[in-house]
Amino acid sequence: MLSQLHIIPLLPLLSAAYLILAGRHHSRRVVHHVACMAVGAALLVSADAFFFALPALVESGGLTDVVGTWFASGDLRVDLALRMDALSGLMCLVVTFVGALIHIYSTGYMAHDEDYARFFAYLNLFCGAMLLLVLGDSLPVMFIGWEGVGLCSYLLIGFWYGEAANASAGKKAFITNRVGDLGFLIGMFLLFRAASTFDIPAIVDTARAGSATLTATLWWGQPVAFWAALFLFLGAAGKSAQIPLYVWLPDAMAGPTPVSALIHAATMVTAGVYMVARLGALYLLAPAALAVVAVVGALTALFAAVIAFAQNDFKKVLAYSTISQLGFMFVGVGTGNFAGGIFHLFTHAFFKAGLFLCAGSVMHAMAGSGDITRMGGLCRKLPWTTWVFRICWLAICGVPVFSGFFSKDAIVTGAFATEVFGPHLGWVGPAAGASLLAAALGTAFYMSRLYFLVFTGECRADPHTREHLHESPIEMVGPLLVLGLGALLAGVVGLPSGWPHGDLIGHWLAPAVGRSLEVSSGLEWRVMAGSTAIALAGIGLARLFFGGGAREPARRFVAALPRLVAVVRGKFFVDEIYQGLVVRPMRGLSRLLFLVVDRILIDRLLVGGWAVLVESMGRLLRLLQVGDVQRYLAVFAIGLAALVYVMARPATPSEVKIRVEGRNLAVELSDGEARPGKLDYGFDFDGDGREDVLGPTPSASWSYARPGRYRLRVRITDPQWNTSRTIERSIDIR
Amino acid sequence: MPTYAYILVSLALFFVGTAGVFLRRNALIVLMSVELQLAAGTLALLAFSRALGDQRGHVFAFFVMAIAAAEAAVGLAVVVSVFRTRRTTSLDEVNDLKG
DSSP states (O other), X not given: OBOOTTHHHHHHHHHHHHHHHHGGGSOHHHHHHHHHHHHHHHHHHHHHIIIIIHHHHGGGTOEEEEEEEEXXXXXXXXXXXXXXXXXHHHHHHHHHHHHHHHHHHHHHHTTTOTTHHHHHHXXXXXXXXXXXXXXXXXXXXXXHHHXXXXXXXXXXXXXXXXXHHHHHHHHHHHHHXXXXXXXXXXXXXXXXXXXXXXXXXXXXXXXXXXXXXXXXXXXXXXXXXXXXXXXXXXXXXXXXXXXXXXXXXXXXXXXXXXXXXXXIIISGGGHHXXXXXXXXHHHHHOHHHHHHHHHHHHHHHHHHHHHHTTOOBHHHHHHHHHXXXXXXXXXXXXXXXXXXXXXXXXXXXXXXXXXXXXXXXXXXXXXXXXXXXXXXXXTTTOHHHHHXXXXXXXXXXXXXXXXXXXXXXXXXXXXXXXXXXXXXXXXXXXXXXXXXXXXXHHHHXXXXXXXXXXXXXXXXXOHHHHHHOOOOOHHHHHHHHHHHHHHHHGGGGGOOTTSTTTTHHHHHHHHHHOOOOOOOHXXXXXXXXXXHHHHHHHHHHHHHHHTTSSOHHHHHHHHHXXXXXXXXXXXXXXXXXXXXXXXXXXXXXXXXXXIXXXXXXXXXXXXXXXXXXXXXXXXXXXXXXXXXXXXXXXXXXXXXXXXXXXXXXXXXXXXXXXXXXXXXXXXXEEOSXXXXXOOEEEEESSSSSSOSEEESOSEEEEEOSSOEEEEEEEEEEETTTTEEEEEEEEEEEO | OOHHHHHHHHHHHHHHHHHHHHHOOBHHHXXXXXXXXXXXXXXXXXXXXXXXXXXXXXXXXXXXXXXXXXXXXXXXXXXXXXXXXXXXXXXXXXXXXXX
16 A cells, blocks of 8 residues: 655654754754654654554555655666565654654753754754665665664764764774675675565565575575575674674764664664564575574674673663674574564663663763763662663563563573574574573673662762762653653563463564464473573672672672683773774775875876876977077978978879779779869779879779789879879789 | 069069078068068969969959058068067077977
8 A cells, every 4th residue: 555654754854954954043942843843743653654554454565655766777676665564664663762752862961062953963864764774665775774874873973073082983883884784785786686676575575485596506505595695694783783793883882872872772773683574584595594693693692791791881881782682683583583583672672772861861960971980879869760770770681571571581482492494503593592591691790780880889979970960851851761661561562472462563573574483381481480580690690799889799709810801891802803803904905005006106107107298298399499480480381381282182082983894894983072173093903003094084994814913003193283192902803 | 575484583582582581580681581472472473464364463463562561561560669679680589489
C-alpha cells in the first residue's frame, strides 16, 4: 500500500536545513521549538503509521512509499523508495521516540552553549538520516542514511571543535567508519552482481528461495551469499563498533552527552544489527558468515566488558558497555535469532539512553567532569537521577523483571538452542552463549562498580564542586523518567514464549525476519536461573570491592596483580597497536608519496618541467625578435612571396578516376575548382620520369606491354605562373 | 618605345627602392625608397595600361599617388615624432621591439 512515509524523514531534514541556514538569527526558544517539534511530529506520524495503518498490512510487506526514480541506467533502476514493515516500523518508532526525548533533554543540557542552533541542526539532520537508513527500501537509499548518520556522528563528536582532542576523535570515528563502509559497498555490489537488484525485499525473496545465483561458489569455495554477507558485516562492524573496528566509539564520548546517548548508544550504533536482521535471509543462506557474526559478537561482548572494569571515566565505562551490549545483539542476530537481537536493541535503547542521560545529569552537576574517582554519595543530591540510574543499572545487569533481563535471556537461550549452523559449526551457538554469560557477569560487575563509586559512600569531589551539586532542571529529568519507565517495562513485549502474552515481539517481527526458534521451557528456565545468579553474583562482587567507594579487597587486588590491571586500564593497548600497525605505516607511506610523487614527480617534474620547457622555448624564440624593423620587413617579404607561390599553384583535382581493363589504363581527372586559364597535364605512366602524354586535356589512356607494378605520375602545370603540383598512384597490371 | 622598356625601368626602380628600404639606416631615406617602389608600381601600371589600351591602369595610378601621399604624411609624422623623443632617425637605434 502506498502512503506518505517520506514525511517522516523529511520533517527533521527540513528543520535541519532551516536551522543551519537561519538558526543563528533566532532566539534559543525558537530554535528548540522548531527542532523538537520536527522530531515530535515525525514521532506522531510514525506512531500513526505503526499503530493504525501497519497492523493490517504487516503480512503483505507493510507500507511503501515511492517518492520517485532516483537514478536509472540500462536495466538498473533505483527508486527513492521507503518501506515500513514490522522491523523498520519498530526501529522507526524507537528512533523517533528516543530522538524526541533527547531533543527535549538537550534543551536543558545545552542551554548555555554558544552554538545552540548548530547543535539542534545536526541533531535533526541525524534523525532524518537515521530514519532514511531505517526506512530505505533499497541498499543505495539505506546507504545514503548510513553515510548521513556517519557524517552527523562526525559533526557531533567534534561539536566542541575548539579542542584538538575532540576534533581528532571525530576524525577517528569517521575514518574507522569509512573502512566499514567500504565493506558495505563491496557487499552491496556483490549482491547486485548476483541478484541484479538493489531492492531489499527482492534480495530477501531471492535468498529465501535459495536461488542458485546466491549459492554459486565465488571465491575459496564459499558462495556469493557468504562473501556478500561477510562484507556487509564489515560495514556493520564499523558502524556498530565491533572487533576490529570498535576503537572509535570510546573516543566518540568527546561529543556532548545527549549525542552519546542518541547516536552512540540508542540508535546509530545499532544500525549494523538492524542491517543484519533486515538481510537475515541472506545470512541464513551462509551459516559460515552467520558464525563469523556470532563469534565476533561474543568476543566483542566479553572483551569490551573486561576493558570496562578499569575505566575511570563515567562515559568511557558506558561506551565500553555499549560495545559489549552491541556484541550481545550481534550474537542474537548471528545465531539466527533475529527477533532476539532486535528485542535487545529495543530494550537497550531505553536503558542505555537512560544511563547516558544520567551521566549527562551527573556531569552537569559536577561542572562537566566525568571522573568517577572524584564522585561518590551523589544519591542524596540527585535523587531523581539516582532512581533512574538504579532502574537502568538493574536492567543492564539483567536482574529479573527489568527489561534487560528478558532481552538478554532471549539472546542467550537462542544461542544455546540454535540450529542454524548445521553439524560442522554446531559449537558456535553454545560457545557464544557461554561467553555471553561470562560477559553478563562482567556487565553486572562493571555497572555495579560504576553505581557504587558514583552514588554511594562519601563524596570525593573538591569542596567547591560539592557545594554546587544540584539536581538537573525539569526538561532533563522528565526525559530521564520516561526512559527509566521504558527500561523498567520494555521487557513486556518479549516475555518468554511459554508465558501468557509471551514473545509478542517475535510474532510481530515474524513476517519481516522469519519465525523465532521454539525453545524448550526447561532450557529457558535453566538460562534464566543461571543468568539471574550471574547478575546477582556480579553485583555482590562489585559491592564487596567498591560498595561505598573503593574498598580493601579492590586495593588488595590491584596490589596483587598490578601488571594485569595496567593492561586492562590501558584497554589492552589496542589503540597503540593500531597506531603502530596501521596509522604509523600509513603516515609513513603518505609522507613518502608526498615527498616522491607530489614534491618531485608532480611539482618538480610535471609542473616545474612544463614551466622550464615553455620558458626555454620562449628564450629561443626571443632570438628572432631582434627589434630591427628592416629585418621584420625582409621576413614579411619572404612570407609574402611564399604565400603568392602557394596561392598560385593549380588546385588538386577533386577526383582521380583510374580504370584498368586488361593491360589498358585510362585516367581521368576532374578539376578541383573552376579557375581561369588553362592547365597543362603531363602523364608519366611507366614511372621513368618522362612524360608520355602532355597536353591541356585532363584525361589520357595508355596500354602497357608487360604486366607488373607501375608508378603513375601526373603533373599539373599552370603555364601562366609556371607552378605545378604532382599526383602519384601505384598501378598493378596483371 | 616598346612596353618592355618601361617595364625594365619600372623593375630597376623597384629594386633600387627595395634595396633602399632594406639597407638604408636613415628612416627618411627608407621612406623615400618606399616612394620609389610606389613610383615603380605606378609606372608599370601605366605601361600595361597603354599597351593593353585599358584605361583602368590610369585610374589605378591616381589611387597609388593618393595612397603614396597619405603614406608620406603619416610616415613623416612618425619620423618627426621619433626624432623628437630620441634625437635620432637611425633605424638601428630604434629597436624597442627587441625581445
